[in-house]
Amino acid sequence: MSDSLKGKGGKVRVMYVRKDEEEAPRRSSRSDAQPGRDSGGRRGENPRRGEGRPARNERPGIDDRKHSAPRRDKPAELSDSPWKTSWQSPDKPAVPDHGGISGQSQIDPEQLRRQRAEETRVYGENACKALFKNRPDSIVRAWFVQSVTPRFRDALRFMAANRKAYHVVDDEELAKASGTDHHGGVCFLIKKRLGLDAIGYLDKSLDKDCVLALEDVSNPHNLGAILRSSAHFGVNGVMVNDAAVLESGAAVRTAEGGAEHITAIQSDDFLNDLSRFSDAGYTIVTTSSHKGTPLASVIMPRKMVLVLGQEREGLSDEIQRRADVAISIGGTGKVESLNVSVAAGILLAEWWRQNQ
Numbered sequence: 001m002s003d004s005l006k007g008k009g010g011k012v013r014v015m016y017v018r019k020d021e022e023e024a025p026r027r028s029s030r031s032d033a034q035p036g037r038d039s040g041g042r043r044g045e046n047p048r049r050g051e052g053r054p055a056r057n058e059r060p061g062i063d064d065r066k067h068s069a070p071r072r073d074k075p076a077e078l079s080d081s082p083w084k085t086s087w088q089s090p091d092k093p094a095v096p097d098h099g100g101i102s103g104q105s106q107i108d109p110e111q112l113r114r115q116r117a118e119e120t121r122v123y124g125e126n127a128c129k130a131l132f133k134n135r136p137d138s139i140v141r142a143w144f145v146q147s148v149t150p151r152f153r154d155a156l157r158f159m160a161a162n163r164k165a166y167h168v169v170d171d172e173e174l175a176k177a178s179g180t181d182h183h184g185g186v187c188f189l190i191k192k193r194l195g196l197d198a199i200g201y202l203d204k205s206l207d208k209d210c211v212l213a214l215e216d217v218s219n220p221h222n223l224g225a226i227l228r229s230s231a232h233f234g235v236n237g238v239m240v241n242d243a244a245v246l247e248s249g250a251a252v253r254t255a256e257g258g259a260e261h262i263t264a265i266q267s268d269d270f271l272n273d274l275s276r277f278s279d280a281g282y283t284i285v286t287t288s289s290h291k292g293t294p295l296a297s298v299i300m301p302r303k304m305v306l307v308l309g310q311e312r313e314g315l316s317d318e319i320q321r322r323a324d325v326a327i328s329i330g331g332t333g334k335v336e337s338l339n340v341s342v343a344a345g346i347l348l349a350e351w352w353r354q355n356q
Helices: 020-033 111-115 126-132 145-162 171-178 199-204 219-230 243-247 249-255 272-278 317-322 340-355
Strands: 004-006 012-017 081-089 118-124 139-146 165-169 185-193 209-215 237-240 263-264 283-287 303-309 327-328
Touching: 004 165, 004 272, 118 126, 118 171, 118 243, 118 249, 126 171, 126 185, 126 249, 139 145, 139 171, 139 303, 139 327, 145 165, 165 171, 165 209, 185 303, 185 340, 199 263, 199 272, 209 219, 209 243, 219 243, 219 249, 237 243, 237 249, 243 249, 249 283, 272 303, 283 317
Parallel strands: 139 165, 209 237, 209 303, 237 263, 283 303, 283 327
Antiparallel strands: 004 012, 012 081, 118 185, 139 185
Protein backbone atom coordinates (compact mmCIF):
# COMPACT_ATOMS: atom_id res chain seq x y z
CA MET A 1 0.00 0.00 0.00
CA SER A 2 1.31 3.49 -0.82
CA ASP A 3 1.82 5.69 2.22
CA SER A 4 1.32 8.96 0.36
CA LEU A 5 -1.33 10.32 -1.99
CA LYS A 6 -1.59 13.63 -3.77
CA GLY A 7 -4.64 15.75 -3.17
CA LYS A 8 -5.97 18.73 -5.05
CA GLY A 9 -3.79 21.81 -5.39
CA GLY A 10 -0.58 19.78 -5.41
CA LYS A 11 -0.70 19.14 -1.67
CA VAL A 12 0.58 15.83 -0.37
CA ARG A 13 -1.71 13.87 1.92
CA VAL A 14 0.14 11.40 4.16
CA MET A 15 -2.02 8.68 5.65
CA TYR A 16 -1.27 6.05 8.24
CA VAL A 17 -3.24 3.41 10.09
CA ARG A 18 -4.44 4.20 13.57
CA LYS A 19 -2.89 2.30 16.48
CA ASP A 20 -4.74 -0.74 17.78
CA GLU A 21 -5.44 0.86 21.12
CA GLU A 22 -7.19 3.75 19.35
CA GLU A 23 -9.47 1.53 17.29
CA ALA A 24 -12.01 0.72 20.05
CA PRO A 25 -12.76 4.35 21.02
CA ARG A 26 -12.94 5.24 17.33
CA ARG A 27 -15.59 2.59 16.65
CA SER A 28 -17.64 3.59 19.67
CA SER A 29 -17.59 7.25 18.63
CA ARG A 30 -18.74 6.28 15.15
CA SER A 31 -21.69 4.29 16.54
CA ASP A 32 -22.62 7.26 18.77
CA ALA A 33 -22.47 9.63 15.85
CA GLN A 34 -24.72 7.54 13.58
CA PRO A 35 -28.25 7.19 15.05
CA GLY A 36 -30.25 4.03 14.57
CA ARG A 37 -27.29 1.77 13.74
CA ASP A 38 -26.84 -1.32 15.87
CA SER A 39 -24.08 -3.90 15.91
CA GLY A 40 -25.63 -5.67 12.97
CA GLY A 41 -25.47 -2.55 10.79
CA ARG A 42 -29.31 -2.12 10.46
CA ARG A 43 -31.14 1.09 11.27
CA GLY A 44 -34.19 1.58 13.49
CA GLU A 45 -34.20 -1.72 15.29
CA ASN A 46 -32.57 -3.42 18.19
CA PRO A 47 -32.58 -7.20 18.07
CA ARG A 48 -33.12 -7.37 21.83
CA ARG A 49 -36.07 -4.95 21.95
CA GLY A 50 -37.87 -6.18 18.90
CA GLU A 51 -38.49 -4.81 15.47
CA GLY A 52 -39.51 -1.19 15.10
CA ARG A 53 -38.30 0.00 18.50
CA PRO A 54 -35.66 2.74 18.52
CA ALA A 55 -32.12 1.72 19.13
CA ARG A 56 -30.67 2.58 22.52
CA ASN A 57 -27.88 4.67 21.16
CA GLU A 58 -30.13 6.86 19.06
CA ARG A 59 -29.75 10.54 19.92
CA PRO A 60 -32.66 12.53 18.48
CA GLY A 61 -31.89 16.09 17.50
CA ILE A 62 -28.40 15.36 16.12
CA ASP A 63 -28.15 15.25 12.34
CA ASP A 64 -26.42 12.42 10.64
CA ARG A 65 -22.78 13.28 10.08
CA LYS A 66 -23.01 12.78 6.34
CA HIS A 67 -25.43 15.75 6.17
CA SER A 68 -23.22 18.08 8.19
CA ALA A 69 -21.08 20.72 6.50
CA PRO A 70 -17.54 19.54 5.76
CA ARG A 71 -14.67 21.00 7.75
CA ARG A 72 -12.24 23.23 5.91
CA ASP A 73 -9.13 21.43 7.11
CA LYS A 74 -10.06 18.06 5.61
CA PRO A 75 -12.31 16.82 2.79
CA ALA A 76 -15.86 15.76 3.52
CA GLU A 77 -15.39 12.40 1.89
CA LEU A 78 -12.76 11.47 4.50
CA SER A 79 -14.59 12.85 7.55
CA ASP A 80 -15.66 9.38 8.64
CA SER A 81 -12.41 7.60 7.61
CA PRO A 82 -10.37 5.55 10.07
CA TRP A 83 -7.24 7.21 8.63
CA LYS A 84 -5.51 10.30 9.91
CA THR A 85 -4.57 12.94 7.40
CA SER A 86 -1.79 15.51 7.53
CA TRP A 87 -1.16 18.19 4.93
CA GLN A 88 2.12 19.49 3.66
CA SER A 89 3.00 21.93 0.94
CA PRO A 90 5.20 20.42 -1.81
CA ASP A 91 7.59 23.40 -1.64
CA LYS A 92 8.15 22.79 2.09
CA PRO A 93 10.05 19.52 2.51
CA ALA A 94 9.46 17.55 5.65
CA VAL A 95 12.00 17.66 8.46
CA PRO A 96 12.21 14.08 9.75
CA ASP A 97 12.31 13.58 13.48
CA HIS A 98 14.98 11.05 14.48
CA GLY A 99 14.60 11.48 18.20
CA GLY A 100 17.52 13.85 18.47
CA ILE A 101 19.93 11.63 16.53
CA SER A 102 21.65 13.50 13.75
CA GLY A 103 22.40 11.84 10.42
CA GLN A 104 25.83 13.50 10.35
CA SER A 105 28.81 11.81 11.99
CA GLN A 106 30.08 13.63 15.06
CA ILE A 107 33.55 12.03 14.71
CA ASP A 108 36.27 14.37 13.57
CA PRO A 109 37.47 13.27 10.07
CA GLU A 110 41.09 13.57 11.15
CA GLN A 111 40.40 11.38 14.16
CA LEU A 112 38.68 8.84 11.90
CA ARG A 113 41.67 8.74 9.51
CA ARG A 114 44.04 8.35 12.45
CA GLN A 115 41.92 5.53 13.87
CA ARG A 116 41.89 3.68 10.55
CA ALA A 117 45.66 4.07 10.25
CA GLU A 118 46.02 2.40 13.64
CA GLU A 119 43.93 -0.61 12.60
CA THR A 120 44.50 -3.49 10.24
CA ARG A 121 42.71 -6.67 9.15
CA VAL A 122 44.07 -10.11 9.96
CA TYR A 123 42.58 -13.24 8.40
CA GLY A 124 43.26 -16.96 8.22
CA GLU A 125 42.22 -19.52 10.84
CA ASN A 126 45.63 -20.23 12.40
CA ALA A 127 46.65 -16.57 12.37
CA CYS A 128 43.42 -15.49 14.07
CA LYS A 129 43.59 -18.28 16.65
CA ALA A 130 47.13 -17.26 17.60
CA LEU A 131 46.17 -13.61 17.73
CA PHE A 132 43.20 -14.31 20.02
CA LYS A 133 45.38 -16.44 22.29
CA ASN A 134 48.14 -13.82 22.63
CA ARG A 135 46.38 -10.43 22.46
CA PRO A 136 42.59 -10.71 22.51
CA ASP A 137 42.16 -7.13 23.69
CA SER A 138 43.54 -5.85 20.39
CA ILE A 139 40.50 -7.22 18.52
CA VAL A 140 38.04 -4.49 17.51
CA ARG A 141 35.57 -6.43 15.32
CA ALA A 142 35.33 -9.88 13.75
CA TRP A 143 33.68 -11.69 10.85
CA PHE A 144 33.13 -15.45 10.62
CA VAL A 145 31.57 -17.89 8.21
CA GLN A 146 29.23 -20.34 9.92
CA SER A 147 31.46 -23.37 9.39
CA VAL A 148 34.36 -22.01 11.51
CA THR A 149 32.33 -20.75 14.48
CA PRO A 150 32.57 -24.06 16.41
CA ARG A 151 36.37 -23.64 16.41
CA PHE A 152 36.12 -20.06 17.69
CA ARG A 153 33.70 -20.62 20.58
CA ASP A 154 36.05 -19.03 23.13
CA ALA A 155 36.59 -16.01 20.89
CA LEU A 156 32.83 -15.57 20.39
CA ARG A 157 32.19 -15.80 24.14
CA PHE A 158 34.97 -13.29 24.83
CA MET A 159 33.65 -10.82 22.26
CA ALA A 160 30.08 -11.12 23.51
CA ALA A 161 31.19 -10.62 27.13
CA ASN A 162 33.27 -7.57 26.20
CA ARG A 163 30.72 -6.07 23.82
CA LYS A 164 32.91 -6.38 20.75
CA ALA A 165 30.95 -6.63 17.51
CA TYR A 166 31.13 -9.81 15.46
CA HIS A 167 29.21 -10.96 12.37
CA VAL A 168 28.41 -14.39 10.95
CA VAL A 169 28.38 -13.88 7.17
CA ASP A 170 28.68 -15.78 3.91
CA ASP A 171 31.87 -16.13 1.85
CA GLU A 172 31.05 -13.17 -0.36
CA GLU A 173 30.54 -10.80 2.56
CA LEU A 174 33.70 -12.04 4.27
CA ALA A 175 35.70 -11.47 1.08
CA LYS A 176 34.51 -7.85 1.12
CA ALA A 177 35.32 -7.43 4.81
CA SER A 178 38.80 -8.96 4.58
CA GLY A 179 39.70 -7.69 1.11
CA THR A 180 40.66 -11.14 -0.17
CA ASP A 181 39.15 -14.45 -1.23
CA HIS A 182 41.85 -16.27 0.80
CA HIS A 183 40.35 -15.33 4.16
CA GLY A 184 40.15 -18.85 5.61
CA GLY A 185 36.67 -18.26 7.00
CA VAL A 186 37.56 -15.62 9.59
CA CYS A 187 38.77 -12.02 9.72
CA PHE A 188 39.69 -9.80 12.70
CA LEU A 189 39.91 -6.03 12.66
CA ILE A 190 42.66 -5.29 15.18
CA LYS A 191 44.70 -2.47 16.68
CA LYS A 192 48.22 -2.52 15.27
CA ARG A 193 51.13 -3.17 17.57
CA LEU A 194 53.62 -0.35 17.92
CA GLY A 195 57.15 -1.51 17.12
CA LEU A 196 60.08 -0.77 19.38
CA ASP A 197 63.07 1.22 18.22
CA ALA A 198 66.58 -0.24 18.48
CA ILE A 199 67.26 1.52 21.78
CA GLY A 200 64.05 0.18 23.31
CA TYR A 201 64.80 -3.35 22.13
CA LEU A 202 68.36 -3.27 23.52
CA ASP A 203 67.05 -2.34 26.97
CA LYS A 204 66.58 -6.06 27.61
CA SER A 205 69.85 -7.88 28.11
CA LEU A 206 70.02 -11.34 26.51
CA ASP A 207 72.91 -13.80 26.59
CA LYS A 208 71.75 -15.43 23.35
CA ASP A 209 69.74 -13.57 20.74
CA CYS A 210 69.21 -13.49 17.00
CA VAL A 211 67.73 -10.39 15.36
CA LEU A 212 66.74 -10.42 11.70
CA ALA A 213 67.19 -7.11 9.82
CA LEU A 214 65.39 -6.77 6.47
CA GLU A 215 66.53 -4.00 4.13
CA ASP A 216 63.81 -3.04 1.61
CA VAL A 217 61.98 -6.37 1.86
CA SER A 218 58.30 -5.53 1.46
CA ASN A 219 56.56 -8.47 -0.25
CA PRO A 220 53.98 -9.57 2.34
CA HIS A 221 54.22 -13.27 1.43
CA ASN A 222 58.01 -13.23 1.83
CA LEU A 223 57.62 -11.35 5.10
CA GLY A 224 55.06 -13.87 6.33
CA ALA A 225 57.31 -16.82 5.48
CA ILE A 226 60.24 -15.11 7.23
CA LEU A 227 58.14 -14.50 10.35
CA ARG A 228 57.12 -18.15 10.40
CA SER A 229 60.73 -19.36 10.14
CA SER A 230 61.85 -16.77 12.69
CA ALA A 231 59.34 -17.98 15.26
CA HIS A 232 60.30 -21.60 14.58
CA PHE A 233 64.06 -21.01 15.05
CA GLY A 234 63.93 -18.72 18.06
CA VAL A 235 64.35 -15.23 16.58
CA ASN A 236 63.15 -12.57 19.00
CA GLY A 237 63.09 -9.42 16.88
CA VAL A 238 62.76 -8.41 13.22
CA MET A 239 64.03 -4.96 12.22
CA VAL A 240 62.34 -3.25 9.23
CA ASN A 241 61.93 0.27 7.86
CA ASP A 242 58.19 0.22 8.58
CA ALA A 243 56.90 -1.98 11.40
CA ALA A 244 53.38 -1.86 9.93
CA VAL A 245 54.39 -4.22 7.08
CA LEU A 246 54.71 -7.04 9.60
CA GLU A 247 51.04 -6.55 10.54
CA SER A 248 49.58 -6.74 7.04
CA GLY A 249 46.85 -9.32 6.54
CA ALA A 250 48.76 -11.34 3.93
CA ALA A 251 51.97 -11.41 6.01
CA VAL A 252 50.21 -12.49 9.21
CA ARG A 253 48.18 -15.15 7.40
CA THR A 254 51.31 -16.58 5.71
CA ALA A 255 53.10 -16.60 9.07
CA GLU A 256 50.40 -19.03 10.38
CA GLY A 257 50.60 -17.64 13.93
CA GLY A 258 54.35 -16.96 13.91
CA ALA A 259 53.86 -13.18 13.86
CA GLU A 260 52.58 -13.26 17.46
CA HIS A 261 56.00 -14.37 18.76
CA ILE A 262 58.14 -11.73 17.04
CA THR A 263 58.91 -8.20 18.25
CA ALA A 264 58.89 -5.62 15.46
CA ILE A 265 61.81 -3.16 15.52
CA GLN A 266 61.23 0.10 13.67
CA SER A 267 64.36 1.50 12.06
CA ASP A 268 64.59 4.87 10.32
CA ASP A 269 68.36 4.52 9.83
CA PHE A 270 69.71 0.99 9.35
CA LEU A 271 73.39 1.96 9.56
CA ASN A 272 73.01 3.80 12.86
CA ASP A 273 70.87 1.05 14.36
CA LEU A 274 73.32 -1.65 13.27
CA SER A 275 76.04 0.33 15.02
CA ARG A 276 73.92 0.35 18.19
CA PHE A 277 73.57 -3.44 18.04
CA SER A 278 77.29 -3.79 17.37
CA ASP A 279 78.09 -1.66 20.42
CA ALA A 280 75.78 -3.91 22.48
CA GLY A 281 77.85 -6.99 21.59
CA TYR A 282 75.98 -8.30 18.52
CA THR A 283 77.82 -9.64 15.47
CA ILE A 284 76.58 -8.22 12.14
CA VAL A 285 76.12 -11.06 9.63
CA THR A 286 75.28 -10.60 5.95
CA THR A 287 74.99 -12.89 2.93
CA SER A 288 76.90 -12.82 -0.34
CA SER A 289 76.44 -15.10 -3.32
CA HIS A 290 80.09 -15.00 -4.42
CA LYS A 291 82.41 -13.53 -1.78
CA GLY A 292 81.07 -14.97 1.44
CA THR A 293 82.39 -17.76 3.63
CA PRO A 294 80.58 -21.06 2.94
CA LEU A 295 77.87 -21.66 5.50
CA ALA A 296 79.19 -25.11 6.40
CA SER A 297 82.42 -23.63 7.78
CA VAL A 298 80.94 -20.67 9.70
CA ILE A 299 80.58 -20.65 13.48
CA MET A 300 77.33 -18.79 14.07
CA PRO A 301 77.65 -16.27 16.92
CA ARG A 302 75.28 -16.55 19.89
CA LYS A 303 74.29 -12.88 19.58
CA MET A 304 73.94 -11.71 16.02
CA VAL A 305 72.00 -9.48 13.64
CA LEU A 306 71.39 -11.31 10.35
CA VAL A 307 70.89 -8.73 7.59
CA LEU A 308 69.03 -9.73 4.42
CA GLY A 309 68.00 -7.66 1.41
CA GLN A 310 65.64 -8.01 -1.52
CA GLU A 311 66.61 -10.59 -4.13
CA ARG A 312 66.96 -8.23 -7.10
CA GLU A 313 69.30 -5.61 -5.65
CA GLY A 314 70.61 -7.37 -2.57
CA LEU A 315 72.11 -5.40 0.29
CA SER A 316 73.44 -1.90 -0.16
CA ASP A 317 77.23 -1.46 -0.32
CA GLU A 318 77.27 0.50 2.96
CA ILE A 319 75.73 -2.39 4.87
CA GLN A 320 77.97 -4.94 3.15
CA ARG A 321 80.99 -2.95 4.35
CA ARG A 322 79.52 -2.79 7.84
CA ALA A 323 79.30 -6.61 8.16
CA ASP A 324 81.51 -8.59 10.55
CA VAL A 325 80.81 -11.86 8.74
CA ALA A 326 79.57 -12.53 5.18
CA ILE A 327 78.11 -15.97 4.46
CA SER A 328 77.39 -17.71 1.17
CA ILE A 329 74.94 -20.59 0.73
CA GLY A 330 76.40 -23.17 -1.65
CA GLY A 331 74.40 -24.65 -4.53
CA THR A 332 74.55 -25.60 -8.19
CA GLY A 333 74.90 -22.05 -9.44
CA LYS A 334 72.05 -22.50 -11.91
CA VAL A 335 70.20 -19.57 -10.34
CA GLU A 336 71.62 -16.27 -9.18
CA SER A 337 70.24 -16.40 -5.65
CA LEU A 338 67.63 -17.91 -3.39
CA ASN A 339 64.31 -16.38 -2.45
CA VAL A 340 64.91 -14.19 0.60
CA SER A 341 62.52 -16.21 2.76
CA VAL A 342 64.25 -19.47 1.77
CA ALA A 343 67.70 -18.02 2.50
CA ALA A 344 66.47 -16.78 5.87
CA GLY A 345 65.15 -20.25 6.74
CA ILE A 346 68.45 -21.96 5.89
CA LEU A 347 70.60 -19.49 7.84
CA LEU A 348 68.31 -19.43 10.87
CA ALA A 349 68.18 -23.22 10.95
CA GLU A 350 71.99 -23.34 11.14
CA TRP A 351 72.07 -20.69 13.89
CA TRP A 352 69.51 -22.71 15.87
CA ARG A 353 71.44 -25.96 15.34
CA GLN A 354 74.64 -24.46 16.69
CA ASN A 355 73.17 -22.40 19.53
CA GLN A 356 70.07 -24.19 20.79
